Amino acid sequence: MTYIAKPKFHHPGLKKNELGYTHRDYEGKISTLCAGCGHDSITASIIEACYELSIEPHRVAKISGIGCSSKTPDYFLGNSHGFNSVHGRMPSVLTGANLANRDLIYLGVSGDGDSASIGFGQFAHSIRRAVNMTYIVENNGVYGLTKGQFSATADRGSKSKKGVTNTDNAIDLVAIALQLGATFVARSFSGDKTQLVPLIAAAIRHKGASFIDVISPCIAFNNHAGSTKSFDYVREHNDAVNRLDVLVGRDPISVDYAPGTVQVVEQHDGSRLALRKLDADYDPHDRLGAMTFLQKHAAKGQIVTGLLYVDPEAEDLHTHLDTVETPLNTLDEQALCPGSAVLDKINASLR
Amino acid sequence: MKPTDISAPDYFHKVVDCQWACPAHTPVPEYIRLIAEGRYSDAYMINWKSNVFPGILGRTCDRPCEPACRRGRVEDNPVAICRLKRVAADFKDDIKHRLPKPGPKNGKRVALVGGGPASLAVARDLAPLGYHCTVFDGDPKAGGMMRSQIPKFRLPDSVIDEETDYILDLGVEFKGGQRIDSLKQLLSENYDAIFVGSGAPRGRELDIPGRKEAAANIHIGIEWLANVSFGHVEKIGRRVIVLGGGNTAMDCCRTARRLGGESVKVVVRSGFEEMKASPWEKEDALHEDIPILNYMVPVAFKHVAGKLIGVIFQKVKAEYDAKGRRNLVPSGEPDETIPCDDVLVAVGQENAFPWIEADCGIEFDKWHMPKVDTKTFVSTNPKVFFGGDAAFGPKNIIWAVAHGHDAALSIHKMLSGEDINERALPEVHVSSQKMGIHEWSYDNDISTDKRFKVPHRDKVIALKDIRAEVELGYDLKLALGEAERCLNCDVQTVFAAPLCIECDACVDICPMDCISFTENGEEDDLRQRLKAPSPHHDQALYVSGDLKTGRVMVKDEDVCLHCGLCAERCPTGAWDMQKYLIDMVQAGSTCQSKARSAA
Numbered sequence: 001m002t003y004i005a006k007p008k009f010h011h012p013g014l015k016k017n018e019l020g021y022t023h024r025d026y027e028g029k030i031s032t033l034c035a036g037c038g039h040d041s042i043t044a045s046i047i048e049a050c051y052e053l054s055i056e057p058h059r060v061a062k063i064s065g066i067g068c069s070s071k072t073p074d075y076f077l078g079n080s081h082g083f084n085s086v087h088g089r090m091p092s093v094l095t096g097a098n099l100a101n102r103d104l105i106y107l108g109v110s111g112d113g114d115s116a117s118i119g120f121g122q123f124a125h126s127i128r129r130a131v132n133m134t135y136i137v138e139n140n141g142v143y144g145l146t147k148g149q150f151s152a153t154a155d156r157g158s159k160s161k162k163g164v165t166n167t168d169n170a171i172d173l174v175a176i177a178l179q180l181g182a183t184f185v186a187r188s189f190s191g192d193k194t195q196l197v198p199l200i201a202a203a204i205r206h207k208g209a210s211f212i213d214v215i216s217p218c219i220a221f222n223n224h225a226g227s228t229k230s231f232d233y234v235r236e237h238n239d240a241v242n243r244l245d246v247l248v249g250r251d252p253i254s255v256d257y258a259p260g261t262v263q264v265v266e267q268h269d270g271s272r273l274a275l276r277k278l279d280a281d282y283d284p285h286d287r288l289g290a291m292t293f294l295q296k297h298a299a300k301g302q303i304v305t306g307l308l309y310v311d312p313e314a315e316d317l318h319t320h321l322d323t324v325e326t327p328l329n330t331l332d333e334q335a336l337c338p339g340s341a342v343l344d345k346i347n348a349s350l351r
Numbered sequence: 352m353k354p355t356d357i358s359a360p361d362y363f364h365k366v367v368d369c370q371w372a373c374p375a376h377t378p379v380p381e382y383i384r385l386i387a388e389g390r391y392s393d394a395y396m397i398n399w400k401s402n403v404f405p406g407i408l409g410r411t412c413d414r415p416c417e418p419a420c421r422r423g424r425v426e427d428n429p430v431a432i433c434r435l436k437r438v439a440a441d442f443k444d445d446i447k448h449r450l451p452k453p454g455p456k457n458g459k460r461v462a463l464v465g466g467g468p469a470s471l472a473v474a475r476d477l478a479p480l481g482y483h484c485t486v487f488d489g490d491p492k493a494g495g496m497m498r499s500q501i502p503k504f505r506l507p508d509s510v511i512d513e514e515t516d517y518i519l520d521l522g523v524e525f526k527g528g529q530r531i532d533s534l535k536q537l538l539s540e541n542y543d544a545i546f547v548g549s550g551a552p553r554g555r556e557l558d559i560p561g562r563k564e565a566a567a568n569i570h571i572g573i574e575w576l577a578n579v580s581f582g583h584v585e586k587i588g589r590r591v592i593v594l595g596g597g598n599t600a601m602d603c604c605r606t607a608r609r610l611g612g613e614s615v616k617v618v619v620r621s622g623f624e625e626m627k628a629s630p631w632e633k634e635d636a637l638h639e640d641i642p643i644l645n646y647m648v649p650v651a652f653k654h655v656a657g658k659l660i661g662v663i664f665q666k667v668k669a670e671y672d673a674k675g676r677r678n679l680v681p682s683g684e685p686d687e688t689i690p691c692d693d694v695l696v697a698v699g700q701e702n703a704f705p706w707i708e709a710d711c712g713i714e715f716d717k718w719h720m721p722k723v724d725t726k727t728f729v730s731t732n733p734k735v736f737f738g739g740d741a742a743f744g745p746k747n748i749i750w751a752v753a754h755g756h757d758a759a760l761s762i763h764k765m766l767s768g769e770d771i772n773e774r775a776l777p778e779v780h781v782s783s784q785k786m787g788i789h790e791w792s793y794d795n796d797i798s799t800d801k802r803f804k805v806p807h808r809d810k811v812i813a814l815k816d817i818r819a820e821v822e823l824g825y826d827l828k829l830a831l832g833e834a835e836r837c838l839n840c841d842v843q844t845v846f847a848a849p850l851c852i853e854c855d856a857c858v859d860i861c862p863m864d865c866i867s868f869t870e871n872g873e874e875d876d877l878r879q880r881l882k883a884p885s886p887h888h889d890q891a892l893y894v895s896g897d898l899k900t901g902r903v904m905v906k907d908e909d910v911c912l913h914c915g916l917c918a919e920r921c922p923t924g925a926w927d928m929q930k931y932l933i934d935m936v937q938a939g940s941t942c943q944s945k946a947r948s949a950a
Contacts, residue, residue, distance in 0.1 A: 003789045007797035007862045007914055009425050013884035014864065024862075036854040036922025044859040191853060219854065219922045231852050235900060 006030050018054040026050050026057065028078035032071065038190035038216030039068055039138045043075045045193050046107070046136075049200035050077060052246075055105065061097055062107040065090040065119060068145055069111030069138035069216075077107075088119025091126030091135070095317070098131050101327040102318050105204060106133040113143055116152035116171045123173070127180040127209050132316035134203040134210045137173055138190075140218035141229040148221030159226030172298065174308060177211040178291050183314030184210035185290070187305045189234050190217065198244040199307060205246065205271040208314030215303065228301075239297055241282040241306040245274040267312050275307060284310050352874055354896040354903075357845065360779045363931040365891060366908050367841045369432055372419035374753035376935045377401040379416060379432055380841040384793060386438055387834040389827075392446050394439035399446075401935070403472045403518070403752050404497075406510045409437025410822065411501055413598075413629060413747040421840050424887070424910050425863075428802035430836045434822075438830040440510070453522030457481035459766050462542040464531045467495020468748045469548030469739025471518050472755025473762070476938040478521035480763060485542075486523060489530030490581075493519060496550055496740075497748060499577040500599070502606050503818045534735075535708045544734055544762045547721075548751070551740035555699035557594060561652030565659035565694075569652065572603045572697030579606055579817070588692025591615045592662050594649055595697035596626035601633065603695040604641045609817040616689065617643045618662070620679060622669060635821070638807075639814065648679065653688060661690040700745045711735075720744065727771045728758040736761060756937050763938035778934040783927050784842055785918075791928055793842050795915040798835040805829075839913045843931045846904055848895040850925035853902070857917035857926055858882065863910045866917060871903045881907055 006027070014022040026047040031040050050060070057079035064070035066087035073082050081104070085093040094108045108126075115123040115137050126135065141154040148161050152171045159165055177185050184206040188196040196214060203210035215234050217223045223230045228237075265273040265284075275284065283289055290309045297304045324331070357363060365371050369379040378397055385394035398405035412433050420429030459482050463470035466488030474484040492498060493515040497506065519525050531537055537545060554571035556562075562569060568588065572595065578584040591612040593604040596619035607615045617636065619626055623645045626633065633643065647664040654660060666684040669677050702720060707713055712732035714722045721730050723737045730737055738754030740746060761771040784792045806823045807813070813821045825833060858866050864883035871877070877892060878885040885892075890909040897903060918926040934940065 004796040004914070004916075006860065006916065007912055008799055009797065009862060009912060011864045011883040011910055012424065013886060031860075034922065035920045036852070036856045038854065040859050040920075041855045044855070191855060193855065217854070223852070231854060232899075 017051055019056065021051065021054075023047055023051040026077055028073070028075045031075045033068055034144075034220045036219040037068070038140060038214075038218070039072050040075070041190040041193065042136065042138050042196070042214050042216055043072050045190075045196045045200055047076050048193070048197045049204065052197070053201050053204060055204070059103070059105055060107060061094075061104045062109060063090050063094045063097065064109040065111075065114040067111040067114045068140075068218075069109060070114055072138065073107070073109050088114050088117070088122055090114065091119065091122040091131075094133055095126055095129065095131050098133060098317070099323075100329045102132070102323070103327050106131070107204075108133050108135040110135070110137050112137060112139045112141060112151040112153040112173075116173060120152075120171070124176065124180055127177050127182045127211060130181065130183065130209045130314070130316050130320065132207055132209070132318065134200065134206075134212070136200070136212050136214060138216045139173070139213055139229070140216050140222055141227070142218050142222040144218045144221055148218075155228040158228040159224070161221050161224050161227075163226070172294065174211070174213045175291060175294055177209075177213075178287055178294075178309055181209075182211045182309070183208035183311040184307075185309040186211070186307045187213045187215070187303070189215050189238060189303075189305060191231055191234065192238070192305075195240060195243065195305065198246050201246040202244060202267075202271075202273050202307065202310075205267055205269055206310070206314065207268045208311070208316045234303060237301055237303050239279075239302040239304050241277075241279040241293075241304060241308065242284065243276040243278060244307050245276070247272040247274055265310055265312050268314070273307070273310070278306070284308060352871060352877060352892065352894045354848075355891070355893045357843075357893075360777055360933060362891065363779075363781070363841075363843050364933050366843060367931065368419040368421050369416035369430075370841070370933070372415045373402070374415065374750045375402045375756065376933065377416075378841065378932060380837055380839050381932065382439060383430070383432070383435055383834050383837040384839065386435055387794070387831055391439050391442040392444045392449070395443040395446060396449055398436055398439060399450075399517075402749060403475050403755070404468060404514050404748065405436050406440035406514050407497055407506060408748060409433060409435075409440050410506050410510070411497070412436070412749050415749070421838050421910065422836060425838070425912065426801070431802055431805070431825075431833050434805050434825060435830065435833055438825050438827075441824050442827065442830075447517075450517055451479035451521065454479045454481035456483060459483065459543045460485065460541075461544045461546065461762060462487065462537055462540070463546045463548060464537070465495055465547070465549035465739075465741070466490065466493040466525065466527070467548055467550050467739060467751065468497060469550075469741070469751035469755045469758075470495070470546060471515060472752045473546045473548065473738065473759045474523045475518045475521065476756060476759035477762060478518070478523050480939050482762075482766075484523045486525045487529045487531050488525070488527055491527040493525050493527070495548075496573075499580050500573050500602070502576065502602050503580070504605070504609065504813065504816075504821050505602070507818070507820050532706050533708065534706060534711045534713070538711060538734075542734075543766055544736065546758055546762065547730075547735065547737045547741050548739045548755070549704075549741045551700040551702045551745040553701045553703040554696065555701055557649065557696045557698055559649060559651050561654050561659075564657060565652045565654035567657065568659035568692060569694045569696060572599045572695050573700060575695055576602055576606060579610070584610070586611050589613050590691045591693045591695065592689060592691045593617045593695045593697060594662075595619065595699070596621060596628055596643075597697060597699070598628045598632050599700070600695075600697035601628045601636045603697050604636055605639055606817065607693075607695065608639050608641065608814055612693075615641050617641060618647050618649070618664065618689070619643065619645050620648050620667070622646060625677075639810065646679070646682070647687065650686065652694065659691065659694065661688045662694060663688050700740075702741065702744060726757070726774065727761040728754055729761055729771060733765070756935070759938040760936065775936045775940075777936055778940075780932040780934075781843070781845075781929045783929050784915075785927060789919050791842075791915055793839050793928075793930070794835070795839070795842075795913070795928075797838070797912050797914050798832075800832055800836055802836065803829045803833045840911075841931050842913050842915070842928050844893070844906065844911060844913070844915075844917060845927045845929045846893065846895050846906070847925050847927070848898055848904065850923045851895070851898055851904065852923055852925075853898055853900055854922060856920040856922065860916045860920040862914065862916065863912055865907050865909070865911045867905045868898070868902050869905060870901070871897070877905055878907075881905060883907070885909065
């Protein structure tokens, strides 16, 4: 961490978005994480994505659990709603908040410990319920706050900083999310913002459960030779299947790609995803294919990144439950408690 | 682009915009930090070494440093560098014991023509080395135009006396009241070197109808100011017109206000914005209820029976030709007569060398200016050097000082049997400022305060007494606040590519978006691909060697706050904050012929 606050001055030529904000306006407090932490780059990417989408900060709820990753919502969107919940319980709190007010944008920020160990069940259920959210796991494969034990996402055979080899099998959160029916699944790397920022932007615009696994090297405990989550290892083994541009409104799709290599996916809200294929055979609409592709590459030690699966026709929990369009928290007492006559009627219908 | 060579002394020097812009290359951030620490004497001595007249310049400098100040590109106003210099002078202790002592005489004699800033700077540099310096001036006391032309309400005599005495006390011989009328005569006195620092002493005439007839009430600005300064003139008419838009005009109008001018007007040919006067001097004039009328060209003096009654002006407007050059053309409006009792003509200054005979070996150019080498300041006579306004026409005090340093170095080299064209590179010191994980030896917390105003004496009182200094100077509280605004641009961001792991921490934390990691390219192309716009191409790009991913680090030096957050957030120490000090070579510097490079 640093002792001084980040100076308020900003570059005089910074561009402003549609709301008149610069990207500096989407910042939060100064990070207290270790110098060089990958999580800070994810923070910067969230800031950039929200700035580019011209999101009104007060329309965002950022919810987290416990851990280095879960501290980060303090470092972005200083004017948004925030809830730092119990360890592993971010998904339940987010689900509850989402049910109460469907109008907000929900950002769930979690880590590998928070989501793959103590909150594994919570993670699974929020995905399978299709909560409309962007669920970001800042995945460094290590328990940084307790000085570097392997987490559940550490690869078998990878080495700790002290030289101990991990003998447990790793949980691949992307594979689980695909299996549980997430309708937007991506993996990225904190050291590659050009890939990560559009993925976050697209996930925010996606209606349904969006899941992004971001590999985020822990400089203090997991950036050594033998680690599979170090800057060097990820850069050497990164197999990006595609590059993404998010197009909001009627902006023409840029045409500086070779013909036939760009696939346009239109989402429910009218936003379009321009996918530039890097792997000609990869189809991001094929859930089963994606799962197989992941497993095959994982076996070769490759880290597959990019937009791995998207269902543009996705539905969310509110659709499934057929809730009213008006957020529940704004309904008046009459609507919420229509009285005993209505209750009697419902009871009668169930007899 | 090639990796930036930060060992070239100029690279980091340019990043310290103020120091680079200062003709004498005063280490500005260094002395401002000392002021913030309360070490006023130390701050004064740093100034004294570089610019010789901190107390005088702290009141009168033309401040080329301030438009260059990085702070002015970050927010509305630059740091008040000039007035902080005055703080050092105002609050220092007795520093006499810290001044150099007259050296043992080396038997060489140097004559200095004119007792102004250029000559005094030369004497300051040469006297401690043992040269016998003799300064000649037509006025009884040293100071030249600093004493004769700058009004006392801007620069009190006590300040001039103090700082000229520091120099004369080095064993410099001052011959006041002895105007040099013949260079030939001076040459025959067998001095080892002669320095001409006689200024630009002639005020330009305004030859329009009525000039001769109304001469009694038409005065040449700088002559009139000198007469006021020496007490020969104590009054002026009730209605005064000042012609001209430079700093002399501002001094004239403000002086006139104090000598009985109740209605004083400045009238300029150009637009208000294009006037030559410094913005703050215009402000001071306006504050003293002196209107500045623009786009009016004087065409005739109106007079009755040898008495001036007014000035006739033609109204003009600015027109720009295809090349963007401005022409003043008649606007077609009727001429305007402004009634007045006296006119002060301040339309420029000229050099005049009637005392330099044709056979002295001094060649002149077609503008009647001596041919002077811009680096060594030697004339076509190898024993005669020029500096200050006498060398290249009217500039200001700080330029005269800078010329003086360079000319003194030439004289010292010549008289030591060295080639005066061989100039040593300045000595450069670079040292890490890291004290702990998040601790630096400088205050890196950026103040967001706006520029503090210098307190002024109450106008009613100030206008009554021509010797009452208008500016009161910062008190210590204001001085500290203003000093804190300095961005410490001399504490440089130094990048070590082999240590970088490309984690982006510096990019994410940089408040000014200065840092980018990208593919290398030509400069114009690179500037298009940076994280933030890069409009100032005179500001350098700091480019690293190739990194592991094949990219390079590019830092746009333009608006860097030197807050050190990049270095604090860097996990590997690839960024470090290192203080850069450059010692300009002066006569008597220790390593004169040895070129030094950065650490």
